[in-house]
Amino acid sequence: MKIAFLGNYPPKACGIGTFTNSLARAVLSNLRATEIQEYAEVIAMEEPQDDHAYPEEVKRKIRPQVVQDYRDTAAYLNRERFDLLVLQHEYGIFGGDDGAYVLHLLDDLRIPLIVTFHTVLREPSFGQRNVLSRIAERAQEVVVMTQMARNLLRDVFTVDEEKINVIEHGVPVIESEDRITLRERLGWEDHRVLFTFGLLGRGKGIETSIRALPAIVKEFPNTLYVVLGKTHPHVVRDNGEEYREYLLDLANELGVGDNVRMISKFASEQELFDCLRAADIYVVPYPNEAQITSGTLAYAVGAGAAIVSTPFWHAQELLQEGRGRLFPFHDHQALGKVILELFRDNEALEDLRQRAAAYGHSLLWPRIGRQYLRVFGKAKVAYKTYGRRLAAEAELPALNLDHLLRLTDDCGILQHAKYATPNRAEGYCLDDNGRALLLTGMLLQRGLGNRKQLQRLSDTYLSYIYHAQAPDGTFRNFMGYDRRWLEDRGSEDSYGRALWGVGYCLAHPPRSDQRLLLEEIFVRGINHLDRVKSPRTLAYGILALTYFLDYKPTDEAMLNLLDRSCNRLLDHYRDSRREGWEWFEGYLTYCNGIIPLALFRTLRHISKEEILTVAKRTTRFLAGQTVLNGMLCPVGCDMPYVHQQERPHFDQQPIDVMCKVLLFSEACRHEGLQPYGGYLNLAFGWFTGHNEMKATMYNPETGGCFDGLMQRGVNHNQGAESLLAYLISRVEMENFFSERSLWAHPGDPEDPERALKVLLNGFAMPEMAGREVHRTDKSADT
Missing domain, CATH: 3.40.50.2000 (Glycogen Phosphorylase B;)
Incomplete structure (x- = not known):
């Protein structure tokens, strides 16, 4: 064990x-x-x-x-x-x-x-x-x-x-001397002793007990109120002994200073039990009901003390059936009345002790x-x-990186393939190299694949991203196979996807020495996030920021940027939602799940109820639009699905499925397995044949993934986007299961x-x- x-x-x-x-x-x-x-x-x-x-x-x-x-x-x-x-x-x-x-x-x-x-x-x-x-x-x-x-x-x-x-x-198993001997040893034999112990702070309500003393002392002048405990370390750090001094000043002001003894000591269990058994009454004057557990109260019951307490939650349960007496919060007059009644009735005091001790045996x-x-x-x-x-x-196919290696050369990952053969005429793009960097980081984080091989691949993808970035932090996207850039500036989405991969690898670097370059790229690029317009690009940037903050959680500038970006995303939602349409735009198109995913992941760093509320609403809406008849039916990309217009069913894209896999996995962390664990399995099942055409989209022979589900059937080309969508989904599924599974043995x-x-x-x-x-x-x- x-x-x-x-x-x-x-x-x-x-x-x-x-x-x-x-x-x-x-x-x-x-x-x-x-x-x-x-x-x-x-x-x-x-x-x-x-x-x-x-x-x-x-x-x-x-x-x-x-x-x-x-x-x-x-x-x-x-x-x-x-x-x-x-x-x-x-x-x-x-x-x-x-x-x-x-x-x-x-x-x-x-x-x-x-x-x-x-x-x-x-x-x-x-x-x-x-x-x-x-x-x-x-x-x-x-x-x-x-x-x-x-x-x-x-x-x-x-x-x-x-x-x-x-x-x-x-409560501990502790033997003590008889009560008379204890009182003699403590110097209490000539006193009526009230006792309170615990770490001192304003939330203990000891001033209520002190305010009750004048009425008690008037009838029983030999009353002694003993308060045992050091001041809470956090209170000492912030306010010193201000509370202890206030209590002593209050006692002197009320004329009962000689009846109060405050002992600043973190006592042993033996000392506590000796005091509890020797005292006449243990007083618990907590000022608020919202205390669900009190170790001091449990100890008092275990020691067989006569207890008088305010009715906070734990006291209401533990002191029922005559195991103690209760008085109202902040009411020193009621406290004094209860104590005087007990001081006048030794049989009632002894009955409280016996009832507490009998129950304490079970504790x-x-x-x-x-x-x-x-x-x-x-x-x-x-x-x-x-x-x-x-x-x-959900049964996961064996991990196969053959097609990833096939599509990657010394420049980066090629965009497209003719069937499973790389199509050099289409060149390279930033989007795919950003996703490929994300994938290598995920694989290495999970300990999957050949480590040295994946580290070499990560160098290739990172090199492409670094080469694509201009000095002002913007990126170019498309490059021909002849290594010439085909544009001066890429799309917003390519910018966001590149930062996502860079941000993830900052939190989980393929090699630790890559962090310097990753951070340089990230810091130069993220400064443009305030100027992007697309909610998807905002979502990619938000994801990147959450991983950066996993790496540097105290970076206030990045935390503020994350907060601003989330507020902008929420503005998109407020502007676009309609009755029956809980979304960030007036239409659904590609990579839909990435937007609520970004909100869910923000909750790791910013706790705002509106973020969670919108993430839940939009995830439920998206699931309602795409989980149909017990299977995932992604919105087709033939055309956008505009609110109150006909929903397109094809072309269904692996990249949209990947975003839902990531979304439903993250939603399980916040909303539990029902229903999102089931949705997650349905989403991944789309790759393995649980789709409208019962077509297996993942090709285990090549390690590739087909490019889309068309009305006429499967698009059998196996490009980088679809491959990376499948592999990222495959790794996320393994990660999800391993987080919730025991290494079971026959x-x-x-x-x-x-x-x-x-x-x-x-x-x-x-x-x-x-x-x-x-x-x-x-x-x-x-």
Whole structure:
């Protein structure tokens, strides 16, 4: 068994760090192992300025704002064949808007994923919803700690209910001295003690407790309010100890300064439990209801404390059935009244402690660890069946680059062929060399084909593009076979396609030394994007920019250009849409899918609800126009398909199909597999015979692709555009399947029980090895 845990980790003073360590130890307690590093590795999120002395199990660190760290970690987990990754998710611990940088890791991950969501919001921002939904879509199983969190994932974030597991927050197994001895040791024997602990910040509401003290102290002068915890590191960084000083000043102003003791310390679990068991009442004065999980509250229940809390979400569930008392938010008078009632009634106090302690027994970490192990088994099975289901829907022909080599000479790739023989009379064009560079980058990124051969090809295509670019950044397109340019400036689309290939290879260079030239070409050329008029050219430029920003995510100038370009594309949509016509122009023609694809991919760098909304609407519209009778029927290129006029069926072009393959693949990342996974398979199926004429467009004998589907039948010429369209689609399909498939081997388990037994091979305790493994209940195992 080889598990990876990703999150914050001690000695970082952080609740997520404590949880990650506790979970790793909880799983360990159910295994035949003595140290975490025997079965797992921990990947810690670490700010560059920090220098924590991590324990031995921490093998890697990720700098939150460094995109490459996420990608490198995914490559490491894949290469070292980890069984699964267990991710602790909290928006604030990852880089990017709303923690979006973690998606760079998950998009490249090739092993099962389990995610524990520590924050689930009822009214998330667009960016928060987008990030969490994409994480949940990638995960095989997700864990939340309350029923309300489960409902929010289902209703607000549309997460598949079958993959949601409710496992409550664990509490440590800690023995303490008897309560009288603890109070004597802490110096509390002569006091009525109120207690609060946790990292300090404005969101803790401790001022409400202090405002309640005067009324309490008036009747019980020996009351002592103990607040244990360091100020949150982010608060210290931004505001120093301003909040702590404010609380002390408030207590003095109210005349209860001697009744408040603030201890700035990140206490051990033993110290926390001793304080919780010694205190008379544990007070949780959080000012907002939108807290779905509270580790401090779980600890208090586990320690058997008498709890008085505001009714935030976790408290409403955990303190039901008499396990605590609730008071309204910000209401110090109500808090004081509840505490006075309890101080006057020792039997009621003792009843609260006993009810909390009885329930807390079910929350002990070893029990929680056992529930997580069952989820591990479920995730292994879900990942395998998920991949098999997808793979069964589309069979990919073997990769064959013969025709690519046939069409490429020392100048570039030739435009056309007579059947499968290169047609030199037609010369070369920038469009095809841009697409060919994109293809070589994709092949090398996926580890497909002969690396040295593909690198040589990439040099050829890059050389053509460099030669085609004028000093002002514009491009020429057509060149005769005699190496003479046939024009001074090429089309807008050829400009956009060249930049697309260059941008992709900047993010994924065929060879690292090519980046200098790629960036030079890109920077010179992209400056013309503000002047292009075609929405397709804008889309190509947007795609190029998204890959450039994958390479340099902090480049503000490029990010601003991306934002402007998307706004212009949205303007095209606003100007052209009509009732029943959700599109960027008043007609459909070639390469249609490239436009919504550009919007979807922009969401990797810019979170705007309108971008996602328009991408979804136009993708649904395009699918509705072209997925007919269970097959892909691209709009024919004999003439444009003008709104409210007859739809042309032929000439159907491979390049238009390629754009839909790329579009539906990207749409799955944002909208899930239904229905876009099916549309993706239908789109690729067009090449292999699932089209209106039942004609196989890909020729496995030559490695080429026929140039179009005409009304009279197949155009049997096999030029560069159609070849590149097929090969790019073929690589994208393999990439899509590999992102969602397990490297399955004959004999792998088919159900969670067998999967867990295989996973625990060599690590299972006797009682775990013989235990029947059931599907995790939607409620916590008690």
